[in-house]
Amino acid sequence: MGIRYEWDDERQIIMNIYMEHPWTWGDFHAMMAEISELLKDSDRPYATAVDCSRMGSIPKDGNFLNILMNSERSMPPNNFASALVAAPYGVTVFINMILKIRPNPDVLTLFAPTMAEAHEKIYACYEERYPELANAPRLSEDQSN
Secondary structure, eight states: OOEEEESSSOOOOOEEEEESSOOOHHHHHHHHHHHHHHHHHHOOOOEEEEEEEEOOSSSSSSSSHHHHHHHHHHHHHEEEEEEEESHHHHHHHHHHHHHHSSSSSSSEEEEEHHHHHHHHHHHHHHHHOHHHHHHHHOOOHHHHH
């Protein structure tokens, strides 16, 4: 268990993040560092879809609100949306508090009951914000070599 991530598809628009009990804030910080390192030099826009459906309780080894505020600041600037999927009520309350304290108009924050719905919302936002990328033809494997 713990926290893991993977790209949703070959276009690398959505990074799926899965939080599964048991996990720690150390696991969370390690994952954030890996994602930041992976994306820091990319100018390609991306979004995250965080599946909270199996996250269990919030670990007691850190200050939840401070950690969330710092993690939001550490995301690379090319992050255009973040979706929380099946987030517990308490998590959504804290996220909404952060959005009121420090709104970020460049990053859309979404809540969805399923990963499929989160992906639909993210792709709709992507198509609206980046029509030139969303409508660009994708290279086949033969063309990309």
